Each structure stands twice: as structure tokens, then as C-alpha cells.
Amino acid sequence: MIVMLRLLALVIFALAGPVPQVLAQGGAVADISQGTAPDYATWEATARRAEDAIEAGRASNVALEQLREELATWRSTFLSAQSTNQTRIQTLREQIAALGPAPTDGAVEAPEIAERRAALDAQLARLQAPVLSAEEAYRRADGLIREIDTIIRERQADELLRLGPSPLNPANWRAGLSAVTGTLRIVTKETTRALDSPILRTELRNGLPAIILYLAAALLLLLRGRRWMEAATMRLSQSKSHRARSVWASLISLGQILLPFIGLLALIKAFSVAGVLGLRGGQIANLIPPAVMIFFFGRWLGGRIFPKVSLRAPLFNLSPERTAEGRWLASGLGLVLALGGLLRQVADFGNFPIEAEVTLGFPLLVLAGILMFRLGQLLLAHVRADAAESEDRVYRNRLAQLAGRGMMAVAVAGPALAAVGYAEAATFFTYPAIGSLGLVGMLAVLQRFVVDVYALLAGDEEGAENALAPVLIILFLSVLALPLLALIWGARVADLTELWARFAEGFVVGDTRISPSDFVTFLVVFAIGYTVTRLVQGGLRSTVLPKTKIDAGGQNAIVSGLGYVGIFIAGILAITAAGIDLSSLAIVAGALSVGIGFGLQNIVSNFVSGIILLIERPVSEGDWIEVGGVMGTVRDISVRSTTIETFDRRDVIIPNADLVSGAVTNWTKHNLTGRLILPVGVAYGSDTRKVEQILKEVAESHPIVIVNPPPQVLFMGFGASSLDFEIRVILRDVGFSLSARSEMNHEINRRFAEEGIEIPFAQHDIWLRNPETLAGRAATPETETPQLSGPRPPSAADVALREPVQDSGADGDGDR
Structure with missing residues (x-):
């Protein structure tokens, strides 16, 4: 809970802007937006105080954090001061450049130009002086901040590696018992003293109706609230008539956290109205709600990850018994995390000795280890079951297997380190590991919820799982969860604000500093230009160009060319609006263009x-x-x-x-007209004039053949097996050449059949040399052994082809 509050403070700080104008200790930080220079005298005192504290090395971490926050404010102020007079400085530089380069090698320029150059140089130096001073102060503040961060990190590392008392030493058990009994004794004494007060008893009697009401509401919500919400969630999940049942079931399930938490607040309010809590009891009461909220959240998260009833396939492939065990393990880890945080804070304001903290925290670490080890075994069981049923989730199962083994390793290492005496190291590994598991589980639940919402809005429950929009949303939420993950693992809020400050400062390209606002400006202007270009393209394509006489290809060329020009102009306008000066990259771009030209030619x-x-x-x-x-x-x-x-x-x-x-x-x-050449062969002995007349009639009768120029029928020559003719016609649409060829071939075949004209086909005549040899072998019995001196069988050379083969097919398949 504390980590979440810290993250909320970080978000508020980030939204406030990279350069907050606040008051620093020792004097007011100047408001750069009003043109006032920073108070360098106050800054000098602050810087010397920071240098003395760093050099002495005796300041506490809390004091160093406060000093660092003050330095960070000064650094933001100096960063803003570096942009003072930038427009005027740029103008002066352009004026000096307009005068030309200064003379060299003893050359003398005109007195008027020299005088003007000197005046401009003096003015430029005067305007740059505040900028240089701010830059120097910025570097000093930044260096001091880095030194403070280094000191704090080294102290944290030393604390993790510090060997303390062992909780297994019976001599340390007395300290833990004394701390607990002492705290209970103080709370009991404060309560007894309050009840013995006549004034308090009078107030108690007057507020008795309110106290009874708060107690009744607390008991009802604590004992029955979660069951009510769980039953409502189950009924809605099993309903088949409600389209958005999965979305509403997820939202209603949050009542399992809210109703018991409201009951807890009512219980604490009842004690507050009764006035029986003293100073120490009030401190503990203030710590209970965040701790109980962590427990309620862990129990709810376990119910969502290991559900009793699921509308879709569950996250883990486990049996009902192992799924129920997963719910208990998640609730137990939430309880351990809540008790661990509560113990640490009670020990802080109760000034428990280190022996007491170690002794009281060791049972929680052992319990956390047992629960994490069992949860790791559940993940491994899921991997084995899922791998046996499906082979398309290898990567996800590999991650689950790695997470399960990591949990088992942490479960063993945490209690072992604590038993040896490295209590801080054990706490550092165990509790953040539990918090990380909760964060990952929450992202998994959010992923399911986002898919359900998308399916509801898009009306496509089957395609929602594979849609791109839910994936991008979960990716964005995962990026937002990274700061929370860093805080869970011990990162300071100052570390995250430092990263934000570095990001807000941007980076320097040549003489230009490019900040995130420049990127935002670039993206917005380019998006506007791109949108306008697409709108103009759509208007031309659908409204203007169809009314012109430009053909479809010309219309497409105009629209495409306009798109390229529009995108190029949008890019130029975006760069100009963002104030990005790329002139300093001209030389580098020129050098890279040669290599890129060869590689991308x-x-x-x-x-x-x-x-x-x-x-x-x-x-x-x-x-x-x-x-x-x-x-x-x-x-x-x-x-x-x-x-x-x-x-x-x-x-x-x-x-x-x-x-x-x-x-x-x-x-x-x-145009679409084109020529078609159709070859036709007839048998030798056919009347060529009659064939020519028939072919011309067939060509002229086809509907898509142009009559001017008229079709031509040519007698091309004497083929190996046929008299060769060709029909040459011009078609109105050459795209129908294949259908026209087929139709004319059908008509030619019909007319030739009617007129008795033969269409030849390839024939072979085979001449055999020494045919009596084959006759003699045919007369020889099959059982007779051939004589070596007998006549030789005919070879391939004895077979002569009388005439070449002419294939009448169109695809040249070969001889028949």
C-alpha cells in the first residue's frame, strides 16, 4: 500500500511538469517565466551546505533525501534558465553570419563592418553570460545529486550485506517476546486509562447508538460481504442470457474487496467514536487498513487467477483440487505480505531492537517460503499438464516454468539467509518477489478484462482473443506498471523522478536541445498533416477525379503523387514546428548518404x-x-x-x-484492340480455295472481330502432314482473345465436317530391315536355347523413320 501511495505521488509530480517553480530552503528560487534570474547567492549557500554534508558523510538518509529534493528543484530552475534569450541569441548569430567570416592571415576588412562585428560580438557575449552561468550551476547541481544518490545506494547495499543476529539463537527470542508484550502492555494501559476516565465514559454512553450501528455494519460486512459478492459473481458468470456477463462479473467481484474493507473501516470508526484507543493504539489502528487491504486484494486476486467457475479456459491447466489450493496459497501470500509490512512499521515507531525484528519476522519468512514453494510446484504442474495437451504454447509454458523454479529458489533462499543472519537480504528477496507475483497476476486479470470489454464493444467474442487492440492496451498497461515494479524492488521515488527529469531534459543535437515536448509537437503536427492529406486524397478519388476525363491510371497517379507530396510537406512542417534544427547533421548525413546509397541502391x-x-x-x-x-x-x-x-x-x-x-x-x-493469329491445317488433297473461303466466313461472322481492316486468310505453306493456313483478325477487345480463339475453332471444326474437309494428324510409317529374322525367331520354340551363331536381333539402327513427326497439339508434348 505504501508503494502504491509513493507511485501516486510520483505520477502527480510527473504531471506537474519537469520544471516546478517552488520555494527552496534558504531562499526563493527565481521564476524564470517572469524573466527573473536565479538567486545565485542563495544557490551558493545551498550548494556549500550540500557539499559539506556529502564530505562529512554523517547525514541520515532522510536528511540526504530532503537535500536532494532541494537540489533537484534548483537544477530544474537552471535548466529553464539555459533557454533565456535564445531567440535573441539566434538572431545575433544570424546577423554575425550575414557579415561573412572574420578576416584571417592579416587581412583587413572595412572599418564599418569591423565596428559592426565588434558591437554584435559584445552584445552576444552579454546575452550568453546568463546562459553560461545557468549551465555551470546546472552541472554543479547535477553532480551533487549524483553524489547523494551514490551515497544512498552504497548504504542500501551495505545494509543488505550486513550480518545481523540469527533468529535461531534462543537468546534473541526474549527480545522479540518483550517487544510484543511491551506493545500490548502499552495499548492495554492506554485503553484502561481511557475507560477509567469519567468524561470518556460519559461520551461513550452518549455515542453508544452510533457505536452499535458501526459495530453491526462492521460485523455484517466482514462476515457476509465477501460471500454476497462471491455468490453474485458466480450467478452472473453462470448466466447465459446476459451478453456482458463476463465484464459485469469482473466488476462485481471487486465488491469482495470493497465490502469487507468498508466493514473494517466501520469497526475502526466504532473504536474511534468510543475513544478507547490511546496514542499507540491509534498508531496501530491507522496501519491496519492498508495491511488488511493488501490481504483482501491477495484473496481476490487468487480467486480471479484460480477461479471456481470460468467463462473461458482458465489461465492454468490444473485440476479442481490444485486450483482450490492455488486460491489458498494466494490468500496466504497476501496475508504474509500484509503482516510483514505491518510488523516493519510497528517496529519503526515502537523502536524495536534488531533482535526483536529478526525474531518476529523469521516465522513470516518461513511461511512465505512454504507458500511460494507450493505455488512454484503448481506452476510446474501446469506446465506439465499443458505441454501434454497442447504444443502451441511453448513460449508461455517456458516462462511459467522459469517463474515456478525462480519462486522455489527464492522460497528456499529467503529463510536460509534469515537463519544465517542476513535478515535484510532475506526480506529484500522474499517480499518483493511476492509483490511482483501479485503485479504480474493483476496484469493477467486486466488482460482478460480488456479482452472481455473489447468483445462486448466489437460484438466479436471469438475474434477478441486474437485482436490487436487488446494486446496494445495490455502492452501500455505493462509499461505503466514498470515504475511500480521498480518501487516494489526497493527503488526510491527519487530514482524514478530522476529518470523522468532526464527524459524531460531531452538530448542535445548540435546546438539544439530536443525535449519530449518537441516530440509531442512533431507527432501532433505530422498527424494533422497526414490526416489532411488522406482527406484530400479521399475527396479527389471519390468526388473530383471521377467527374474528369482522366483515365483510372491517371487518377491513381494523381492521388498517389499527392499523397507523397503531402506526407513530405507534413514532415517538414512537423520538424519546423518542433524547432528541430537539423543543419548540424548535414555533414554526418552527407557522409552516411554515400554508404547508404551503395547499400540501398x-x-x-x-x-x-x-x-x-x-x-x-x-x-x-x-x-x-x-x-x-x-x-x-x-x-x-x-x-x-x-x-x-x-x-x-x-x-x-x-x-x-x-x-x-x-x-x-x-x-x-x-486501346483494347489487338490482333489474333489462328493457325489451321488441312489434309493434302483438300481444295485450298474452298478452305480459304470457309475460314474467311468463320472469321467475319465472329461478333468481336473488326471488319475494317477485314480479316485475312493466308495460305502459309506445305507442312510435313498438312496444308498450313492462318486466320489473322483484329479483335475489339484483346482481353477476349482466348474465348474468340476457342469459338472460332469450334466453328471451323463444324464447317470442315459439313464440307468433308479432313483435318490431318501426325502418322508414322516403320520400315524393317531383314524382316525374315523376326520370322525365324518367331518359329523357334520358347524352350530352345538360342545359338550364338544364329542371326542377330534387329538393333535400333534397323528401324528407320520414314517421315518426321508433326505434333498437331498446341503444347508440344512430343511424338505419339
Whole structure:
């Protein structure tokens, strides 16, 4: 609970801004926004006091933290002072640069220019003096802060490594018993003294109705509140009619924390109204609510991670018995964490001796070790069960296995260190480990809740698990949890504020300091420019360009070109608005551009080729092109590549450089007309004039064949097996060339069949040399052993092909 309050203070400090204008001890820190210079006399006194404290090394950690906070305020002031007169200083530098470089090698410039240069230099030096003073003071304050941080960290490390009394030594048990009995004796004495007071008894009688009411509410909420909320959560989880049952079940389950906590507050209020608590009892009563809240939270978190009834697959693949054990272990760890924090704070204001703290804290460390060891075994059991049922969660199971073994190691190491005498080291490892487990478990519960909310809003319960938005939200929450994790493991609030201060300061590029506000300005301006560009593109694409006579490819080129220009202008405006001066990077960028040019020359070539394609538009979207043996329709032209959809519905990515430098056939660039050549073969002995007339009639009768110029039928020659003709026609739409070829082939086959014209096919005549040899072998019985002196069988050379084979197929499959 204390860690959470510290984190809240950190968030408030961060939201207040990187340069708070507050009052420091010893004098007022100047308000830079009003143009007042810092009070360097007061700063000098503060700095000397800090240097003396650091040199002496006797100040407590609390005193050093207060001194560090004061130095941090001064440092923020000096950081703001470094930006004083920056606009005027930049103007003077530009004026001096306009005069040209100062003369060298004994050269003399005009008296007027020399006088003007000297005046500007003197003015620039006068304006830069406060900036240099602020920078020097900033460096001094920053160095003192680092020295204080080093001292505190070294003390913390020494404390962890300090060997103290062992809790196993019976001589130390008396100190622990005396501390407990002494505290109880003080509380009892204060209560007895209060009850013996007549005034208090009178007030007690007057406030008796209120006390009874508070006690009744406390007992009712403490004993029944959690069960009511748990029963309501179970009923809602099992309901099938409520669409948002998982979301409402998660929200209602928080009542398991709130109602018992309200009952506890009512109980403490009853004792407060009764007035029976003295000074020590009041101190303990103030510590009880945060500690009990930690216990309630641990019990609730265990119920969410190891639920009795789950609407979806549970986080861990465990049996019902092991799941119930997980709930008990989570509640036990919450109780140990609450009692450990309560014991530490009671020991602080009770001034318990170190022997008493060690003795009283050792049973809690042992109990925490037992619970963590059992919880680690549960994780390992989940990994074994999950690995046996599924193989697609290897990475998650590996993390769970690593976490389980780590918990078991900490469970053993914590009590062992405490038993030896390293109580601080044992506490450092055990309690932060429990807190880290609670934080990770809370993130897991939040992940489920975010998915449920997304499924409710999107109306897609099945796709919510794999949606990107819940993942990004959980990632953002995980980043926000990092400061809390650091505080759990002993980081000081000052450490986190130091990181924030470093982040707020930004970094220096040349003579320009770039801060987070500059990044925010850059992102906002660029986002606005990008949005405006997309809106203009959408307006042109849907409203303006369709009403013009520009073709689809030209419209796409205009819209794409406008997008590139708009994004470039948005980037320039964003850099200018953020005040980022990149002139100092010109030399470095020039040197890097040479190496990048060689390494990215293909990408740059494709980018330039894409610009050329958008400007010249040799190909446009929707064109039917052929490039590099790939034929298809252009679907998209980007700055790097062009996407072609082939006729088998596959996308082929072609680099733009190939379209610019290579040979490209554009079948539909200027119009859709194109020529079709259809070869036809007829048998020898056919009437060629009749064949020519039939083919011309077939070509002229097709609906997409253009009659001007008229179709041509040519007698091309005498083939090996046929008389070869060709039909050459111009189609209105070359995209239908395949269907036109098929339809004309069907018609040619029908007309040839009607007119008795034969379509030839390939034939083979085989001549055998010495056929009597085959006849003699056929007459020989199968059981007869062939004679070595007999006639030889025919070889491959004895088979002669009388005429070459002509394949009548279109795909050239070979001989038949």
C-alpha cells in the first residue's frame, strides 16, 4: 500500500511538469517565466551546505533525501534558465553570419563592418553570460545529486550485506517476546486509562447508538460481504442470457474487496467514536487498513487467477483440487505480505531492537517460503499438464516454468539467509518477489478484462482473443506498471523522478536541445498533416477525379503523387514546428548518404522508378502487360514495386526498375484492340480455295472481330502432314482473345465436317530391315536355347523413320 501511495505521488509530480517553480530552503528560487534570474547567492549557500554534508558523510538518509529534493528543484530552475534569450541569441548569430567570416592571415576588412562585428560580438557575449552561468550551476547541481544518490545506494547495499543476529539463537527470542508484550502492555494501559476516565465514559454512553450501528455494519460486512459478492459473481458468470456477463462479473467481484474493507473501516470508526484507543493504539489502528487491504486484494486476486467457475479456459491447466489450493496459497501470500509490512512499521515507531525484528519476522519468512514453494510446484504442474495437451504454447509454458523454479529458489533462499543472519537480504528477496507475483497476476486479470470489454464493444467474442487492440492496451498497461515494479524492488521515488527529469531534459543535437515536448509537437503536427492529406486524397478519388476525363491510371497517379507530396510537406512542417534544427547533421548525413546509397541502391532505384511510372504512366492500373515472362493485369503501383495479377489469380510482385529499364508489352495501353493469329491445317488433297473461303466466313461472322481492316486468310505453306493456313483478325477487345480463339475453332471444326474437309494428324510409317529374322525367331520354340551363331536381333539402327513427326497439339508434348 505504501508503494502504491509513493507511485501516486510520483505520477502527480510527473504531471506537474519537469520544471516546478517552488520555494527552496534558504531562499526563493527565481521564476524564470517572469524573466527573473536565479538567486545565485542563495544557490551558493545551498550548494556549500550540500557539499559539506556529502564530505562529512554523517547525514541520515532522510536528511540526504530532503537535500536532494532541494537540489533537484534548483537544477530544474537552471535548466529553464539555459533557454533565456535564445531567440535573441539566434538572431545575433544570424546577423554575425550575414557579415561573412572574420578576416584571417592579416587581412583587413572595412572599418564599418569591423565596428559592426565588434558591437554584435559584445552584445552576444552579454546575452550568453546568463546562459553560461545557468549551465555551470546546472552541472554543479547535477553532480551533487549524483553524489547523494551514490551515497544512498552504497548504504542500501551495505545494509543488505550486513550480518545481523540469527533468529535461531534462543537468546534473541526474549527480545522479540518483550517487544510484543511491551506493545500490548502499552495499548492495554492506554485503553484502561481511557475507560477509567469519567468524561470518556460519559461520551461513550452518549455515542453508544452510533457505536452499535458501526459495530453491526462492521460485523455484517466482514462476515457476509465477501460471500454476497462471491455468490453474485458466480450467478452472473453462470448466466447465459446476459451478453456482458463476463465484464459485469469482473466488476462485481471487486465488491469482495470493497465490502469487507468498508466493514473494517466501520469497526475502526466504532473504536474511534468510543475513544478507547490511546496514542499507540491509534498508531496501530491507522496501519491496519492498508495491511488488511493488501490481504483482501491477495484473496481476490487468487480467486480471479484460480477461479471456481470460468467463462473461458482458465489461465492454468490444473485440476479442481490444485486450483482450490492455488486460491489458498494466494490468500496466504497476501496475508504474509500484509503482516510483514505491518510488523516493519510497528517496529519503526515502537523502536524495536534488531533482535526483536529478526525474531518476529523469521516465522513470516518461513511461511512465505512454504507458500511460494507450493505455488512454484503448481506452476510446474501446469506446465506439465499443458505441454501434454497442447504444443502451441511453448513460449508461455517456458516462462511459467522459469517463474515456478525462480519462486522455489527464492522460497528456499529467503529463510536460509534469515537463519544465517542476513535478515535484510532475506526480506529484500522474499517480499518483493511476492509483490511482483501479485503485479504480474493483476496484469493477467486486466488482460482478460480488456479482452472481455473489447468483445462486448466489437460484438466479436471469438475474434477478441486474437485482436490487436487488446494486446496494445495490455502492452501500455505493462509499461505503466514498470515504475511500480521498480518501487516494489526497493527503488526510491527519487530514482524514478530522476529518470523522468532526464527524459524531460531531452538530448542535445548540435546546438539544439530536443525535449519530449518537441516530440509531442512533431507527432501532433505530422498527424494533422497526414490526416489532411488522406482527406484530400479521399475527396479527389471519390468526388473530383471521377467527374474528369482522366483515365483510372491517371487518377491513381494523381492521388498517389499527392499523397507523397503531402506526407513530405507534413514532415517538414512537423520538424519546423518542433524547432528541430537539423543543419548540424548535414555533414554526418552527407557522409552516411554515400554508404547508404551503395547499400540501398536497389531500393532507391525502385523508388525513383516508381515515381517515373506515376509521372509518365507507361503502365497503369488495369492494364494487361507482359514483362519478364509474366503476363497479367496491373493491380497496384507503389513506390517500390508493382503488383500484377496473373490469369491464374496469383499476385506477382515486380520491382519498378524492371518496368522502367526492361522491355514491357502493354496490350491495353492506348486501346483494347489487338490482333489474333489462328493457325489451321488441312489434309493434302483438300481444295485450298474452298478452305480459304470457309475460314474467311468463320472469321467475319465472329461478333468481336473488326471488319475494317477485314480479316485475312493466308495460305502459309506445305507442312510435313498438312496444308498450313492462318486466320489473322483484329479483335475489339484483346482481353477476349482466348474465348474468340476457342469459338472460332469450334466453328471451323463444324464447317470442315459439313464440307468433308479432313483435318490431318501426325502418322508414322516403320520400315524393317531383314524382316525374315523376326520370322525365324518367331518359329523357334520358347524352350530352345538360342545359338550364338544364329542371326542377330534387329538393333535400333534397323528401324528407320520414314517421315518426321508433326505434333498437331498446341503444347508440344512430343511424338505419339
